[in-house]
Amino acid sequence: MNPTTAVEGAATVAEHGHDILPMVVLGVIMTATYVVIAFEWLHKALAASLGAFVAVIAALAFGLFPIPEGARTAYVHVHEIVGHELGVLGVIVGTSILVDVSSHSGLFHFIAVKIVKRTQGDPKKLFFFITMMTMVFVTFLTIAPGSLIVVSLALVVTKALDINPRPYVMAVAIVANSAALMTLASGVCTLMLATASQLPYVSFFRVTTPLAFISAAIAYFVLKRFYGHLITAPGTAEERAERVKTFDEWALVKDRRVFYRCAIILGLTIIGFATAQTIGVGLDFIALGGGLAALLFSGHNPEKSIKVVKWDTIIFFVALFVIIGSVEESHLLDVLANSIVELSGGEATTTMLFISVFVLVLSGIVDNIPVAATLIPVVRNLETQGFAVDPIWWALIISANLGGNSTPVGSISSVIAVSSLEKERGIKIGWGEFLKVGCLILLLQGIVAIGYLYAFARFDLFPVR
Amino acid sequence: MDFSDLNDSLGQFESALSGEKVTLESPAPKTILLALDGSNQDATALALAGELARRFKARVVVTRGCEGEAPEAVREQVEAAKGELAAQPYGVDSAVIFKSAPLPAQQILAAQQKLGADLVVIPAPYLRDVGLLGDESLSSPIDMLLAECTAPLLLVRHPLDAPKAALRRMLIPMTVNVPALGAAAGWAFKMVDPDGKVELYAVADEAAVEDARKLMGVDEELTADALLRAESKLAGGMTSAVQQKGTETGVTVVVDVAVGKALKLTLGRIHEAPCIVCTGTPLDRTTRAFNRVQNVTLGSKYPVLVVRR
Numbered sequence: 105m106n107p108t109t110a111v112e113g114a115a116t117v118a119e120h121g122h123d124i125l126p127m128v129v130l131g132v133i134m135t136a137t138y139v140v141i142a143f144e145w146l147h148k149a150l151a152a153s154l155g156a157f158v159a160v161i162a163a164l165a166f167g168l169f170p171i172p173e174g175a176r177t178a179y180v181h182v183h184e185i186v187g188h189e190l191g192v193l194g195v196i197v198g199t200s201i202l203v204d205v206s207s208h209s210g211l212f213h214f215i216a217v218k219i220v221k222r223t224q225g226d227p228k229k230l231f232f233f234i235t236m237m238t239m240v241f242v243t244f245l246t247i248a249p250g251s252l253i254v255v256s257l258a259l260v261v262t263k264a265l266d267i268n269p270r271p272y273v274m275a276v277a278i279v280a281n282s283a284a285l286m287t288l289a290s291g292v293c294t295l296m297l298a299t300a301s302q303l304p305y306v307s308f309f310r311v312t313t314p315l316a317f318i319s320a321a322i323a324y325f326v327l328k329r330f331y332g333h334l335i336t337a338p339g340t341a342e343e344r345a346e347r348v349k350t351f352d353e354w355a356l357v358k359d360r361r362v363f364y365r366c367a368i369i370l371g372l373t374i375i376g377f378a379t380a381q382t383i384g385v386g387l388d389f390i391a392l393g394g395g396l397a398a399l400l401f402s403g404h405n406p407e408k409s410i411k412v413v414k415w416d417t418i419i420f421f422v423a424l425f426v427i428i429g430s431v432e433e434s435h436l437l438d439v440l441a442n443s444i445v446e447l448s449g450g451e452a453t454t455t456m457l458f459i460s461v462f463v464l465v466l467s468g469i470v471d472n473i474p475v476a477a478t479l480i481p482v483v484r485n486l487e488t489q490g491f492a493v494d495p496i497w498w499a500l501i502i503s504a505n506l507g508g509n510s511t512p513v514g515s516i517s518s519v520i521a522v523s524s525l526e527k528e529r530g531i532k533i534g535w536g537e538f539l540k541v542g543c544l545i546l547l548l549q550g551i552v553a554i555g556y557l558y559a560f561a562r563f564d565l566f567p568v569r
Numbered sequence: 570m571d572f573s574d575l576n577d578s579l580g581q582f583e584s585a586l587s588g589e590k591v592t593l594e595s596p597a598p599k600t601i602l603l604a605l606d607g608s609n610q611d612a613t614a615l616a617l618a619g620e621l622a623r624r625f626k627a628r629v630v631v632t633r634g635c636e637g638e639a640p641e642a643v644r645e646q647v648e649a650a651k652g653e654l655a656a657q658p659y660g661v662d663s664a665v666i667f668k669s670a671p672l673p674a675q676q677i678l679a680a681q682q683k684l685g686a687d688l689v690v691i692p693a694p695y696l697r698d699v700g701l702l703g704d705e706s707l708s709s710p711i712d713m714l715l716a717e718c719t720a721p722l723l724l725v726r727h728p729l730d731a732p733k734a735a736l737r738r739m740l741i742p743m744t745v746n747v748p749a750l751g752a753a754a755g756w757a758f759k760m761v762d763p764d765g766k767v768e769l770y771a772v773a774d775e776a777a778v779e780d781a782r783k784l785m786g787v788d789e790e791l792t793a794d795a796l797l798r799a800e801s802k803l804a805g806g807m808t809s810a811v812q813q814k815g816t817e818t819g820v821t822v823v824v825d826v827a828v829g830k831a832l833k834l835t836l837g838r839i840h841e842a843p844c845i846v847c848t849g850t851p852l853d854r855t856t857r858a859f860n861r862v863q864n865v866t867l868g869s870k871y872p873v874l875v876v877r878r
Binding site: 208210249252253257260350352353354358403520523524528 | 584805
C-alpha cells in the first residue's frame with residue numbers, strides 16, 4: 105500500500121473525529137506481533153497473546169472500547185470481541201477433534217499404503233499418487249493433519265525404495281495449499297473466511313474446487329520439471345514391485361470399528377456443512393456435532409481426544425481476534441479499507457483483484473491466517489460502503505491459501521514438509537531452493553487465479569446468494 | 570514444530586513396511602484336561618473348561634494331582650466335577666483320569682501326555698487357594714508344568730463370579746520376537762465370544778530401553794515418541810495378523826501401543842475388565858520374555874493362557 109495514500113486516508117478518518125495516535129500505536133502493535141510470528145521469535149500463540157494483551161492495554165488507555173450496555177467497564181468489550189468470533193472458534197475446536205480422531209484411526213494410513221502398492225514402486229507414478237493423495241487427504245482432514253500423513257508416507261516409502269524424498273515432500277508442501285481450496289472445510293484459513301463470510305458450502309464446488317485442481321496441476325508440472333532428474337529409483341522395476349508388494353496395510357489398523365465410524369462421521373459432517381444454511385444452523389454447530397460424535401463413537405479415550413485439540417491454535421485465534429478487534433476500534437482498518445477503495449478507483453472488480461494480489465504476496469511472508477483475519481473487518485467495511493463483497497471473499501480465500509506457496513514459512517504444509525525432511529533424513533531445503541520453485545509456482549498460479557477471478561467477475565459467474 | 574504427531578504417523582507407516590510377518594495358528598482342540606486341586610479356584614476352572622469344551626465341541630477329562638495315590642475323597646470330588654459337566658444343558662462329554670507318579674505335577678503331565686490333551690485348565694497356584702500365596706508364587710507344580718507341559722495352560726488365578734464373562738475379552742500382551750505369540754493369538758480367536766473382543770497391547774518398556782541404551786553406549790536420548798514409534802514398528806506384523814483374522818472372523822480387534830513401565834501398564838490394562846490374558850513364551854525359561862510372562866501371570870487376577878513354542 106502507498107504510505108502517502110494511507111496517511112491521506114488516515115487524515116480523512118481524522119477529519120471524521122478519529123485520532124491518528126491510537127491508529128499508529130495499535131497498528132504498530134499488530135504489525136510487531138505479525139513480524140514476531142513471521143520470524144518465529146516466539147511461539148505464535150504466545151506472540152499473539154502478548155500482542156493481544158498489549159493491544160487491550162493500549163485500547164483501554166486511549167478509551168477506544170465502548171462500554172457495552174449494562175456493563176460497568178469498557179473492558180467487557182474484549183469479551184464481546186471474542187464472543188463475536190465464537191462461530192470460528194467452534195468450527196476450529198469441532199473439526200480439530202474430528203480430524204484428530206480420524207487421522208489417528210489408521211483409516212487414511214491404510215488407504216495411503218493401498219494406493220502406494222498400486223504404484224508398484226515406480227517413482228513417477230509415486231510422485232503422481234503422492235500429489236493426488238495430498239489433494240484427497242487435505243480435502244477431508246484439513247491442511248496440517250492431511251499433509252503430515254502424506255509427508256510421513258513419502259519419507260518412509262522413499263527410504264524403503266531408496267528414492268530421493270525431496271520432490272515428493274515438496275509436492276506435499278505446495279499442493280496442500282491448492283487442496284485447501286477444495287471445499288469449505290479443507291483448511292483452517294478457508295474455514296475461518298467461510299464462517300466470516302457465510303458463503304454456502306456448495307458454492308465452493310463452483311468457485312474454488314476447479315481452481316484447486318488447476319493450481320495443483322500447475323504445481324505438479326512445475327515440480328516435475330524442476331525435480332525431474334531426482335524422480336528416479338535404483339534397481340529394476342521388478343525389484344521395486346517386489347519390495348512394494350511386502351508393504352502391509354493391515355499393520356496400520358488399530359480398530360476396524362473406529363475406521364468405519366470415522367468414515368461415517370466424516371461423511372455426515374461434510375453433509376452437515378453442505379446443508380447447514382438450509383437447516384438453519386451455523387458451521388460451528390455442525391463441526392462441534394462431528395467432534396462430539398467422534399468422541400462418543402470412536403472408542404478413543406475422550407480425555408485423550410480432548411487433550412489433542414490444538415489448544416495453542418485456539419489461543420492463537422482468540423488472541424488474534426482480540427488484536428484485530430482492538431485495532432478495529434481505532435478505525436485503522438477503516439483507513440485500510442478506504443485506501444484500498446481509493447487505490448482501486450472504487451471499482452468492484454479492480455478492488456477484488458487488488459486485494460487478491462496484495463494477499464498473494466503478503467501470505468508468503470506472514471502466516472496467511474493473520475493476513476486473512478485482518479482483512480475480514482476490512483471486507484465487512486467495504487460491504488457497508490455498498491460493495492458487492494462476495495467476489496472479494498472468494499479472492500481472499502483463494503489468495504490467502506495459494507499465497508503461502510512462495511516461502512518455506514508461508515503455510516503450515518511447507519513448515520511440516522521442510523522440517524520433517526530435515527529431521528528424518530537430514531535433507532535441508534533452503535530458502536533459496538524453495539523460493540526458486542515456490543515463487544515460480546506462485547507466479548503461475550497467481551496469474552491463473554487472477555485471470556480466473558476476472559473471468560468470474562466479467563461473466564457474472566460468482567454464485568448469487 | 571512439535572514432532573510427536575509426525576513420529577506417530579511415521580511409526581505407523583514403518584510398521585506397514587517393516588513388520589515381521591506373523592502367522593496365527595488355528596488350534597483345533599479335541600481334549601481339555603481339567604486339573605482340579607480342591608482350592609477355591611476350582612469352580613472357575615470347571616466353568617471355563619465346560620464352556621470352552623462346548624465351544625470347541627471337545628471333551629473334558631477331569632483329574633487331580635496328589636502327593637502319592639489319590640484318596641477316596643479326592644476321587645469322589647473329581648467324579649462329582651465330571652457329573653457336573655455332564656449335567657450341563659449342553660452336555661459336555663466328560664471323563665476322569667488318574668495317573669500314578671510321585672508328584673502332582675508329574676501326574677498331570679502324565680495324564681496330558683496319555684490323553685494328548687490340547688489344553689490344560691488348572692488353578693494356579695496349584696493345591697492352594699490364591700489368597701494364601703497371593704502374587705508371590707504360582708506354586709511349584711505350576712512351575713514344573715510351565716517348564717515341561719507341551720500343551721497350552723490356562724491358569725485360573727482367582728475365583729471369578731462370572732467366569733464366562735472373561736471369554737468376552739482376550740488380551741494379548743505383545744512381547745518381542747516370540748514365535749509363540751502367533752500361537753497365543755490363535756487361541757485367543759478360538760476362545761473368544763463371537764461378539765467379544767481381542768486386544769493386542771504393546772508396551773515399549775522405558776526401563777529396558779534405557780538399560781539397552783546405556784549398554785550400547787548410545788548417547789542420544791530416546792524420547793517417549795521415539796519409543797512409541799519403535800514399538801509400533803515392531804508390533805506391525807502381529808497387528809496385521811490379528812486384524813486380518815478379526816476381519817475374517819468378525820471379531821472386534823483393538824490394537825494399542827504405549828510407552829512406560831511395561832508390567833504396570835499391562836496389569837492395569839488387564840484389570841480394566843474381566844478377560845483371558847493370552848501370552849506366548851519361548852521354551853527357554855532363562856529368557857526375559859519368559860520372565861515377563863511369569864510376572865504378568867503373577868500379577869493378573871484373571872485367567873492366563875500360556876502357550877510355549
